[in-house]
Amino acid sequence: MKILIVNGPNLNLLGKREPEIYGSNNFDAYFQKMKASYPQIEFQYFQSNSEGALIDKIQECGFSYDGIVLNAGAYTHTSVAIADAVRAVTTPVVEVHISNVFQREEFRHHSFLSDACKGVICGFGLESYRLAVESFLV
Numbered sequence: 001m002k003i004l005i006v007n008g009p010n011l012n013l014l015g016k017r018e019p020e021i022y023g024s025n026n027f028d029a030y031f032q033k034m035k036a037s038y039p040q041i042e043f044q045y046f047q048s049n050s051e052g053a054l055i056d057k058i059q060e061c062g063f064s065y066d067g068i069v070l071n072a073g074a075y076t077h078t079s080v081a082i083a084d085a086v087r088a089v090t091t092p093v094v095e096v097h098i099s100n101v102f103q104r105e106e107f108r109h110h111s112f113l114s115d116a117c118k119g120v121i122c123g124f125g126l127e128s129y130r131l132a133v134e135s136f137l138v
């Protein structure tokens with residue numbers, strides 16, 4: 001099984017960025033541990049601050065991978081283009097958020113991606129990613 005994990009803008013700063021919201025662990029350390037607990041899964045990780053690069057990666061893996069876990073960061077709330085990319089590919093995509101976006105500012109309550117995705121997981125900290133991976137195993 002092949003799963004792509006995609007992180008969007010500012011998620012390269014996890015651990016340093018607003019730790020009261022996103023926690024103080026960096027993603028790489030979390031990802032290494034998570035990877036080790038799923039030896040049967042081949043993971044690819046991709047992070048970019050650029051909308052086009054995120055779309056290119058979704059297109060590149062979206063016809064051959066078994067699942068994509070997508071945290072599009074702020075593009076979640078703005079990007080019709082990423083939503084179209086999710087709709088264009090055949091690989092199911094699960095939208096994730098570290099924070100519970102519904103407890104935050106109103107503009108974070110709307111996602112352009114959710115209705116194009118298989119499901120949405122938010123509010124469980126970095127464990128949101130593991131729960132999304134689990135969703136591809138059931």
Ligand code: DQA
Nearest residue numbers: 071073074096097098099108
């Ligand atoms: C986020 C929530 C978004 O609103 C925000 O812009 C992010 C991170 C999350 O994981 O909680 O960059 O996607």
